[in-house]
Amino acid sequence: MSDSYTPPLDDLRFVLNKVLDYGRLFSLPAYSHADSELADAVLNEAARFTSGVLGPINAVGDEHGSRLENGRVITPPGFREAYRRFVEGGWPGLDLPVVHGGQSLPLTLQASCAEMVNGACVSFGMLPLMERGATRLLIAHAPQAIVAAYAPRLVSGEWGATICISEAQAGSDVGRITTRAAPRPDGSYALSGSKIFITYGDQDFTEQIAHMVLARIPGAPPGTRGLSLFLVPSRLLGADGSLGAVNSVSVTRVEHKMGLKASPTCVLNFDGATGFLIGKENAGLKAMFTMVNTMRLEVAVQGVAVASAATAKALRYAAERPQGGPPEGKAAMLIEHADIRRMLYTMRARTEAMRALVLETAFNLDLAQAGPNEQRAAALALAEWLLPVCKACCSEAGFEVANLAVQVFGGHGYVADAGVEQYVRDSRVMSIYEGANGIQALDLVTRKLTPDGGQRYELFVARIRADLDRCSGQAGLLAIWNALSEALAKLDAATKTMLARLGGQAGTVRDAEAGASAYLALVGLVGGGWMWLRMASVAADTPEKTEKQAVARFYAEYLLPEAQVLAARAVIGAACLDTLDNDLLATP
Numbered sequence: 382m383s384d385s386y387t388p389p390l391d392d393l394r395f396v397l398n399k400v401l402d403y404g405r406l407f408s409l410p411a412y413s414h415a416d417s418e419l420a421d422a423v424l425n426e427a428a429r430f431t432s433g434v435l436g437p438i439n440a441v442g443d444e445h446g447s448r449l450e451n452g453r454v455i456t457p458p459g460f461r462e463a464y465r466r467f468v469e470g471g472w473p474g475l476d477l478p479v480v481h482g483g484q485s486l487p488l489t490l491q492a493s494c495a496e497m498v499n500g501a502c503v504s505f506g507m508l509p510l511m512e513r514g515a516t517r518l519l520i521a522h523a524p525q526a527i528v529a530a531y532a533p534r535l536v537s538g539e540w541g542a543t544i545c546i547s548e549a550q551a552g553s554d555v556g557r558i559t560t561r562a563a564p565r566p567d568g569s570y571a572l573s574g575s576k577i578f579i580t581y582g583d584q585d586f587t588e589q590i591a592h593m594v595l596a597r598i599p600g601a602p603p604g605t606r607g608l609s610l611f612l613v614p615s616r617l618l619g620a621d622g623s624l625g626a627v628n629s630v631s632v633t634r635v636e637h638k639m640g641l642k643a644s645p646t647c648v649l650n651f652d653g654a655t656g657f658l659i660g661k662e663n664a665g666l667k668a669m670f671t672m673v674n675t676m677r678l679e680v681a682v683q684g685v686a687v688a689s690a691a692t693a694k695a696l697r698y699a700a701e702r703p704q705g706g707p708p709e710g711k712a713a714m715l716i717e718h719a720d721i722r723r724m725l726y727t728m729r730a731r732t733e734a735m736r737a738l739v740l741e742t743a744f745n746l747d748l749a750q751a752g753p754n755e756q757r758a759a760a761l762a763l764a765e766w767l768l769p770v771c772k773a774c775c776s777e778a779g780f781e782v783a784n785l786a787v788q789v790f791g792g793h794g795y796v797a798d799a800g801v802e803q804y805v806r807d808s809r810v811m812s813i814y815e816g817a818n819g820i821q822a823l824d825l826v827t828r829k830l831t832p833d834g835g836q837r838y839e840l841f842v843a844r845i846r847a848d849l850d851r852c853s854g855q856a857g858l859l860a861i862w863n864a865l866s867e868a869l870a871k872l873d874a875a876t877k878t879m880l881a882r883l884g885g886q887a888g889t890v891r892d893a894e895a896g897a898s899a900y901l902a903l904v905g906l907v908g909g910g911w912m913w914l915r916m917a918s919v920a921a922d923t924p925e926k927t928e929k930q931a932v933a934r935f936y937a938e939y940l941l942p943e944a945q946v947l948a949a950r951a952v953i954g955a956a957c958l959d960t961l962d963n964d965l966l967a968t969p
């Protein structure tokens with residue numbers, strides 16, 4: 382059972398076709414080379430590939446892990462072959478531009494396929510994710526010669542990539558990065574320093590790795606304003622673009638960690654390594670955000686993917702495991718017990734809500750880039766609002782749903798054979814990397830809510846109100862309609878307090894920060910309710926009606942009441958956190 386993966390094709394199609402009506406995208410000039418039929422064939426093929434090729438290596442990867450041997454990383458059995466087939470299938474460049482060898486398909490479709498890749502094996506999915514992020518970054522910010530040399534080979538998957546931000550003293554606080562970049566007469570730079578936690582910092586899939594590195598040039602201002610971005614290839618290129626000398630980048634350690642054991646997490650040393658400036662000096666962090674934002678969306682996808690895979694296993698197990706019931710006669714199945722049903726409903730309700738929210742975000746990013754001119758700004762603003770919410774709420778849903786799956790399996794879930802405890806371990810880091818969830822909450826409150834006086838928030842709320850108006854009085858939606866309306870009112874009140882505090886009235890910025898995580902969770906809870914309203918509404922005339930409306934009702938009656946607690950926590954203020962000074966708090 383541990384290596385089986387059943388792709389959630391029906392659920393993905395339900396969201397794509399019925400909730401988002403994403404076929405609309407194919408009438409836009411940017412996607413007119415494709416159509417819904419082609420997109421559906423891509424989904425089918427992704428399902429076949431992920432269940433047939435990636436599912437079977439997931440447990441093997443967990444068991445063997447990646448290791449360091451003679452200064453090079455060796456990945457677990459089966460990973461190289463799987464990567465070769467992934468590349469052969471053209472998967473790395475699904476949403477990347479045709480001019481660089483990609484397929485220019487919508488991000489919404491890419492995210493759907495990425496759910497299947499990560500549902501089958503998250504450790505595998507980490508590398509293509511970075512290749513996509515690095516490609517987007519180079520296309521947006523690199524000189525033309527670098528784009529021409531690197532983009533096609535990253536898009537095809539021939540070359541790998543990394544993102545090199547973290548250092549021992551610079552985690553969330555990237556302004557403390559100390560890696561140095563000394564200019565050379567030929568226009569290149571010599572990079573020296575040590576980066577930690579670098580995913581796929583080395584691997585045995587590709588002959589070249591393009592490291593995207595944040596570093597400081599001499600005389601740079603302190604903090605994030607003094608960071609520049611460099612491309613540091615693992616091998617230098619000859620004049621004809623062929624691979625030449627090995628660059629001075631070495632792996633000194635591969636971490637032993639809780640999960641994602643097949644994905645090598647490396648310490649990388651740069652010892653006068655040759656690097657090329659991407660974008661302008663001291664403007665590196667802004668440029669790096671092209672890559673970071675691509676990755677944040679996919680970390681959200683990872684969370685949904687794990688939640689979905691864990692839910693599928695738990696549902697099957699609960700339907701087949703006899704336990705309880707009268708001592709004589711037929712035993713009951715787990716799925717019949719009220720407490721097990723509570724967990725299964727919770728798993729479905731959270732997973733499906735978060736999947737719809739992530740795909741809604743991807744859809745808006747597609748519209749922001751390729752939609753009609755008059756829709757682009759609003760689509761971008763909504764996607765910017767939803768991105769930190771998706772990153773944090775989906776990563777938490779991934780872990781918590783996986784944890785519930787273990788509970789449904791009981792002791793059989795705690796031992797390795799069922800393959801559900803791996804989901805718990807693999808998903809734990811999703812709340813930490815790509816900006817820890819606490820940092821996402823601060824980002825939402827201080828950068829997405831405030832600078833434009835709450836306009837992104839107003840847009841989000843306006844969309845929800847429009848759907849509430851549209852669905853008013855619709856049969857079967859009363860519970861979700863009422864609960865969502867109430868939760869939205871609580872969010873509105875909390876938002877007013879947040880804005881007042883951030884504006885210096887009715888409290889302080891520290892008060893706002895104290896409530897930021899609860900505020901983000903509240904936005905995510907309401908966002909999930911919005912998705913369930915839409916799912917239950919469009920299911921009305923479909924075979925999915927009964928199940929979607931039942932799960933929507935559960936979300937309304939069991940999960941949405943949490944809005945009350947979250948709203949209270951969002952405005953609690955810092956006083957209750959600041960009663961003890963640091964010494965007293967730290968004294969056990």
Ligand SMILES: Cc1cc2nc3c(=O)[nH]c(=O)nc-3n(C[C@H](O)[C@H](O)[C@H](O)COP(=O)(O)OP(=O)(O)OC[C@H]3O[C@@H](n4cnc5c(N)ncnc54)[C@H](O)[C@@H]3O)c2cc1C
Pocket residue numbers: 543544545546547551552553554577578579580581638641646810813814815816817818819820
């Ligand atoms: C498996 C794995 C893979 C990774 N891959 C990469 C990679 O490929 N490239 C890369 O560059 N990095 C990578 N990272 C590093 C990752 O991005 C960092 O771990 C993350 O940014 C957090 O930094 P930190 O671990 O130093 O924690 P810290 O920054 O020390 O944070 C610890 C806790 O404090 C909180 N915190 C920190 N500052 C504040 C603040 N100002 N206000 C409120 N709370 C705060 C955080 O939310 C967190 O909960 C990876 C990490 C792991 C574990």
